[in-house]
Amino acid sequence: MPQAADAAPAPDPFDIDQAFRLLREAVAPLPKAAMFELRDRGHASPFEQLVAALISARTRDETTTPVCLRLFAVARTPAAMAALAEEALVGLLHGATFPEPKARDILALSRSIAAAGTVPDTAEGLMALRGVGPKIAALTLGVGFGVPAISVDIHVHRIVNRWGYVAAGTPERTMRALVAVLPERYWIELNERLVPFGKAICTGERPRCSGCLLRRLCRQVGVTATR
Numbered sequence: 001m002p003q004a005a006d007a008a009p010a011p012d013p014f015d016i017d018q019a020f021r022l023l024r025e026a027v028a029p030l031p032k033a034a035m036f037e038l039r040d041r042g043h044a045s046p047f048e049q050l051v052a053a054l055i056s057a058r059t060r061d062e063t064t065t066p067v068c069l070r071l072f073a074v075a076r077t078p079a080a081m082a083a084l085a086e087e088a089l090v091g092l093l094h095g096a097t098f099p100e101p102k103a104r105d106i107l108a109l110s111r112s113i114a115a116a117g118t119v120p121d122t123a124e125g126l127m128a129l130r131g132v133g134p135k136i137a138a139l140t141l142g143v144g145f146g147v148p149a150i151s152v153d154i155h156v157h158r159i160v161n162r163w164g165y166v167a168a169g170t171p172e173r174t175m176r177a178l179v180a181v182l183p184e185r186y187w188i189e190l191n192e193r194l195v196p197f198g199k200a201i202c203t204g205e206r207p208r209c210s211g212c213l214l215r216r217l218c219r220q221v222g223v224t225a226t227r
Contacts, residue, residue: 012216022213023193033195034061035143046119049144053136058097067096081110105131142188150178151191155198164219
């Protein structure tokens, strides 16, 4: 039976440093978010991270990682990627959502980068490439370049608002709110920790609050039932 969420306020003040210490412990046994799994498997270059971030859009991590590993076994550089036939690239992207438009976007940005000789290292430069929006740009900057950038997906948006750390109605507004309050040292790590945390523990429906290490910090904003 679902349990009603405790309506009483959390007894401890929210401490972002403590939250990250607890997050690291909570997600240590869980599968990594795709971008960070790929990084740790040797696919940390800005180009690979850019392509992987594009592939990951609306695709589950469990699919993104093997699709990217299959693709990068064939092409890991802008020139090699640009040389692929579109039909062959669509085949390599099988399993990811929207493989045809993603193949066209990857070919277009690969040709642009190959011609320029380098991957853009600013959000503005990245978003000038075909198919690249704020989330993809932020992941590329953070994981590929090591430049502090906040990437807000559905998990990050849900959790930081559920904590009561920010109060924002959309991922875009959540990103702006986090820029104002989150210490920069956590900007890259935020996505790394909250994606697995959100998938396994702080889920959209009936989060697993009873065994959550962050329970005493969390305000449970909007939570009506827990496990």
